[in-house]
Amino acid sequence: MNKKQYMGLAVISAMMLLSVTAWAANEGPLTISADTLSYDGNTGRAEASGNVVITQQDKTITGANGWYNTKTREASLDGGVSLIGSNMAMSAQSVHSINDNQFSATGDVHLQRDDRQIFGDSVEYNSDTEYGKVLGNARLIAEGTTLTGNQVEGWLKEIRAVAQGDVTFNNPDRNVSGSADRATYTQTPNQNDGVVLLTGSAHAVQNGNVLNAPELKLYLNDNSAETLGGRSTLVISPN
Structure with a gap:
């Protein structure tokens, strides 16, 4: 890797850290990790592939591939998605979320809240209501x-x-x-x-x-x- 490429990666990493920290100041810390990760500081969109893990407050969502936008608080993951919160859990083939509390899941969906469960081909769920x-x-x-x-x-x-x-x-x-x-x-x-x-x-x-x-x-x-x-x-x- 040449010096120019190394500096470019360093700038991207720094931009991501600043965006996440600024957003987290009001909503709590956010962490995104994956085998491959890219980030656009202008749009706030992080593209991730391979063992994706997104953690924010009491919720952790994992999947094979996906993206998250730190500005719009919108995410989409697919490939054996699992979502775990403090009093709920969800598994599906794909999950799309808005504002970290509204979830649209498709494909063999199983949602559990305490001892109450729902199953189906697709599920819309709001973790607040x-x-x-x-x-x-x-x-x-x-x-x-x-x-x-x-x-x-x-x-x-x-x-x-x-x-x-x-x-x-x-x-x-x-x-x-x-x-x-x-x-x-x-x-x-x-x-x-x-x-x-x-x-x-x-x-x-x-x-x-x-x-x-x-x-x-x-x-x-x-x-x-x-x-x-x-x-x-x-x-x-x-x-």
Whole structure:
């Protein structure tokens, strides 16, 4: 390496250090490392490839390749991406983030917040509001209840979810399962007060008894059910 090339690399490294330090003064320290790394001081964009690791505050995201913009606080990684925070974790084939708290993940996505999990082909998630939207093979697991559908929206902090399209739900502890066009599930964290509202061709099996109605409201705390919306059918299984 000649002297001119060495000085050029030194200038790039110094520019990157200054940009990261200035940005970190308000948001906390930021570290980007990779096998190959380049940085544009004018745009604030760092291009990284090979074992990429981006760490900022309580979040660390890793992947095979990607980029991060220190000015816009936007990042994109692909290739076996893993994101770990203080109370959440995510894995996917690719992840795009904005403002370090809004994440768009695609490809075998698995997101976990404490003991609550969501899976799907693609996930939109905000780590501040803890709202997630799942599209394709969507599945949410919370407090012993599994909810699936073509689309699931979940508010993980308060345990509230809305599923649409070929919906199923299952709670083995309560020996209850069901299906519908749409379902709304609510529960207070760490409380036994779960309620599942099934809408559209609602079908439920509870302790062997079958209940069909246009709309069903199931109370998980006492295994009771309420039919809504029209004519219903109850098939009681003999003991």
